[in-house]
Amino acid sequence: xxxxMWTYPWDIADIGLDAVSDELRHRAGMNTVSIVASYHAGKxxxxxxxxxxxxxxxxxxxxxxxxxxxxxGKTIRPLVADQVExxxxxxxxxxxxxxxxxxxxxxxxxxxxNTRLGLLHPxxxxxxxxxxxxxxxxxxxxxxxxxxxxxxxxxMTHAYRPDRVELETPGFMGFSHGYHHEKDGLGLTGSDExxxxxxxxxxxxxxxxxDGVDALAARETVRRLVCASCERAVPVExxxxxxxxxxxxxxxxxxxxxxxxxxxxxxxxxxxRIRDAAHPQxxxxxxxxxEAWREGIDVSAAAxxxxxILLCVYDEGxxxxxxxxxxxxxxxxxxxxLVAGFRxxxxxxxxxxxxxxxxxxxxxxxxxxxxxxxYGLVPAARLDxxxxxxxxxxxx
Numbered sequence: 341x342x343x344x345m346w347t348y349p350w351d352i353a354d355i356g357l358d359a360v361s362d363e364l365r366h367r368a369g370m371n372t373v374s375i376v377a378s379y380h381a382g383k384x385x386x387x388x389x390x391x392x393x394x395x396x397x398x399x400x401x402x403x404x405x406x407x408x409x410x411x412x413g414k415t416i417r418p419l420v421a422d423q424v425e426x427x428x429x430x431x432x433x434x435x436x437x438x439x440x441x442x443x444x445x446x447x448x449x450x451x452x453x454n455t456r457l458g459l460l461h462p463x464x465x466x467x468x469x470x471x472x473x474x475x476x477x478x479x480x481x482x483x484x485x486x487x488x489x490x491x492x493x494x495x496m497t498h499a500y501r502p503d504r505v506e507l508e509t510p511g512f513m514g515f516s517h518g519y520h521h522e523k524d525g526l527g528l529t530g531s532d533e534x535x536x537x538x539x540x541x542x543x544x545x546x547x548x549x550x551d552g553v554d555a556l557a558a559r560e561t562v563r564r565l566v567c568a569s570c571e572r573a574v575p576v577e578x579x580x581x582x583x584x585x586x587x588x589x590x591x592x593x594x595x596x597x598x599x600x601x602x603x604x605x606x607x608x609x610x611x612x613r614i615r616d617a618a619h620p621q622x623x624x625x626x627x628x629x630x631e632a633w634r635e636g637i638d639v640s641a642a643a644x645x646x647x648x649i650l651l652c653v654y655d656e657g658x659x660x661x662x663x664x665x666x667x668x669x670x671x672x673x674x675x676x677x678l679v680a681g682f683r684x685x686x687x688x689x690x691x692x693x694x695x696x697x698x699x700x701x702x703x704x705x706x707x708x709x710x711x712x713x714x715y716g717l718v719p720a721a722r723l724d725x726x727x728x729x730x731x732x733x734x735x736x
Contacts, residue, residue, distance in 0.1 A: 341735060342504065342679065342709040344372035344446055345726070348379075349403045351716030353427035354389040357434075361442055364715065369727040369736025370443065374506060374711060375431055377447035377496055378402045378418070380454060380476075388716050398422055400456025402492070404431045404447075410495045416461055416478075416488035435500050446504035447496055451489045452478040453509040453517075466512060466539040469562040474539075477513035480636070481543035481606040490613045497619035505618060506650055506711075508627045511607040511635035512539055527575035531582040531589065534634065535562045538599060548602050558599035565593075586633045603636035612645035623647040625677055629654070630664040640671045648677025650711060653702065655688050662701040669706030679709035684722040696729035703733060710735075 381399035401421035458475035515536035548555035582589035587600035680702035730736035
């Protein structure tokens with residue numbers, strides 16, 4: 341069973357590789373470290389760092405050294421973060437340490453959430469039904485985007501040989517994503533936000549048409565529904581059984597349902613290409629959440645295309661954790677990895693005993709691994725909670 345904690349390379353540099361490795365293994369009970377290999381911008385409180393108490397990661401960069409020959413002729417190319425040059429290649433150091441008996445290494449890889457690349461390549465981002473570009477979200481239907489994500493994973497797995505790769509945002513992102521000073525004075529309902537998340541870029545329109553799906557009809561219906569919402573004085577949820585029924589809530593508009601179902605096609609194809617291109621000894625799993633359909637992810641197809649699913653059950657009670665994990669285990673079968681992801685944030689984890697109950701619920705429902713978020717973002721005492729919970733389950 342892989343027991344891992346999501347970790348940033350700048351935290352390793354600030355705190356020290358020896359100290360981080362020791363705390364992860366002996367304090368938190370981990371046998372694996374999930375280090376960022378590709379990441380987005382943010383603003384992070386750093387309670388553990390002896391160097392700083394806040395950090396702004398460089399947007400849309402990678403935390404390894406790419407192999408130049410693999411990227412020759414590619415339209416979309418990665419940028420190495422300045423942190424790698426300034427503080428060292430932490431992925432390489434972790435992989436070298438593993439060969440000496442250190443922790444197993446998993447590459448936490450943000451695939452398509454990349455504002456830097458979206459601004460450089462606006463022809464390859466998702467677009468609303470109105471043609472508005474979501475610059476933070478590369479579109480999985482774009483051949484150039486697929487080449488970027490496939491080459492990214494192929495490069496890091498063949499050059500570094502990590503034990504695992506965790507694919508974050510391999511599909512379609514939502515319209516609301518906490519962008520810088522994001523504002524909504526209308527009051528979008530859940531269905532409004534989802535309809536604005538549907539992509540109708542040129543790549544999606546062409547690929548859907550080739551598959552016999554009338555995306556143009558879906559686009560016109562979405563435009564009409566969103567425009568109607570924009571005329572409301574106060575928010576009113578037009579689709580009462582959304583999100584409980586997922587895309588089926590739009591059954592009165594079969595063109596939308598058909599487009600939602602089609603979105604799974606490019607996402608599954610991308611996941612399969614990534615798995616095929618990765619080093620055969622590296623396991624590849626897709627990160628998602630209980631409402632995976634929002635991203636165009638069919639967990640059954642995604643697990644079939646890769647080595648499994650990492651299901652983030654954030655901010656859920658024990659019953660919901662068990663329900664979500666059991667549902668995904670039923671859908672993917674017993675031969676695939678199913679890792680449950682938890683945040684150690686206040687108030688999602690309030691004690692070691694609370695965390696133990698959550699882990700036990702996931703374990704009994706079919707999880708065969710755990711990931712915890714995040715080493716540098718939480719106080720050291722919560723590492724102790726993870727270790728105590730895992731030892732109570734006789735896993736550490």
